[in-house]
Amino acid sequence: MGKGQVTKEHIIRQSAGLFNTKGFTGTSLSEIIERCNVRKGGIYNHFENKDEIALAAFDYMFAQLKNLLTEAMSERSTPAEKILAICDVYIDVVEQNIWEGGCPLLNTAVENDDGHPLLKQRAQLAMLELMTGLGDILREGIKLGQFRSDIDVEAVISVVIALIEGGVMLSKLHNDNKYIRYCTNQVKVYIHSDLAI
Template sequence: MNKGQITKEHIIRESAGLFNTKGYTGTSLSDIIDRCGIRKGGIYNHFENKDEIALAAFDYSFSLILASLSKALEIASNSKERLLSICDVYIDIIEGNSLEGGCPMLNTAIESDDGHPLLKKRAQHAMRIFMEKLTAIIIEGIENKEFREDIDPEEVCSYMIAVIEGGIMLSKLFDDSKYIRHCTNNVIQYIDDQMLNTERP
């Protein structure tokens, strides 16, 4: 990796924390320059404007979530454990501060609803990827007769994401991880009560 690429990745990595914490509107180019320790000209050697940095920073933050999910899913032995491991990843985002600022999909979706269409599209794409992964786990569980065959994977997926992301929002708002714990506990209870195939031998 050459010096230019190292510098560009440094800008993306440091900017990701800023955008995910302060938002697109709240993050200025001066903030990025100060955090990166790079002159303004050094920023423009790699990016045309703040928009380009914000999109690259979002992609970087989302890649960190995907990496955490992949690592957690690798050690899970069945579909229920895979769903529980997703809960653990999001608990760690709050309690372990594994991702500065929390969930980039949630943060970006709230801020860019109408104000930044490119970021909104990026968040939509990321959420679709996450939903596809979650839905695939649920379908696998149905096919393996671990989950009931009459559940709707898309509906279950929507419910789980809404509950988990809601827990993250409340935990960030009140600086208290009990909310993500409450919400993930509700997801676990939902899996046990509504999804597991009780007729499985």
């Protein structure tokens, strides 16, 4: 990897925490420059503007989230266990403070629902990818006879994601990890009582 690419990736990694903690509006270019320990020209050698850095930072953090989810699910064999693995990843995100600022998808979605249109679109696409993956797991569970065949897959996806992301939000808001555990426990109850055959 060339020096230029190393510098670009350094800028993305360092600015990701700033954007995830302070948001797009709250993060200044001067803070990015200071945190990355590069000159202003060094930033502009790799990025046209702050928007481009923010999009790259979001993509970087979402790729990390996907890697965590993929790794956790690869160790589980059944669809129900894979959904529980997703819950475990989010518990770790909160309790181990994996990322500065918490869940990048939640933070970007909340800040940009009426804000930055490109970041909102990026968050929508990321969420759609997660929802599609969860839908595939549920359909696999139906096919294998683990889940009821009459479940509304789209509704189940919405409930599971709302519980998990709501638990992340409440835990961050109150600085108390009990909320992510309350919410993920409800996902487990939902799987076993409402979905399972």
